[in-house]
Amino acid sequence: MGYTIKQVSERTNLSAHVLRFYEKEGLLSNINRSKSGIRSYSEDDLEWLGLICCLKNTGMSLKQIKEFMDLSAEGKKTLKQRCDILIEHKKNVEAQIQEMHKHLDKVSHKIDYYTMQYNEYKNVESHQKLEMQEV
Template sequence: MTYSISEVAEKTNLSAYVLRYYEKEGLLPRVKRSDGGVRRYTDADLDMLGLICCLKGTGMPLKDIRTFIQLQEQGPSTLRQRCAILEERRRSIVLSMEEMQKNCDKVEHKLKVYSALLREYEGNAV
């Protein structure tokens, strides 16, 4: 089954502009065209977009995502490199999560302090 750019935009919550940009930047190397030159996306393209969005969501720069996809296009001889890239990305995510947890703990502590102060203030205001 194939999909138009508007169908893919709706399915992925990405704009048609972003889809065209990703293709231009080499992130979607296999998008087919109809005889009339209209883009036709496949399920494999949708899977690739899922990967792109996932990696982008981790903060990976588009140039690094492009490198990853280029390696993927080269086949199994690049599996070790791709695993190394994903392992590094995972380490980065874990560090970010640890930092976010520390920030959340600080915010939670401040919330308790301010909530106690608010109760005290409201109790004295009566």
């Protein structure tokens, strides 16, 4: 009946610290507790954590994630709104990836340039060695 914070930590790759931190920040709420106050996560909680990780991994801020979770807590009447947020988020991430590609192109050019310079440098060096041998 329920997972300990450690078990959840292992399954989600979030440290126990982070799990408590997320709870404190209001990303996750209504986690069951034992009589002595120990957290007991349900399957549902794991589902929500999955969504949180998913959003976080695509670069959504904890603040935005909290807003999303607050909407979720309001129930089905916010389904459309939440759906729209996800769609918007997806668009943003796709745009970000496009940007990255553009910047990466520049890095590639720099690599070409540096490679050229290096080859030139190598040639000069070996040329100098030859000259030294001639002396």
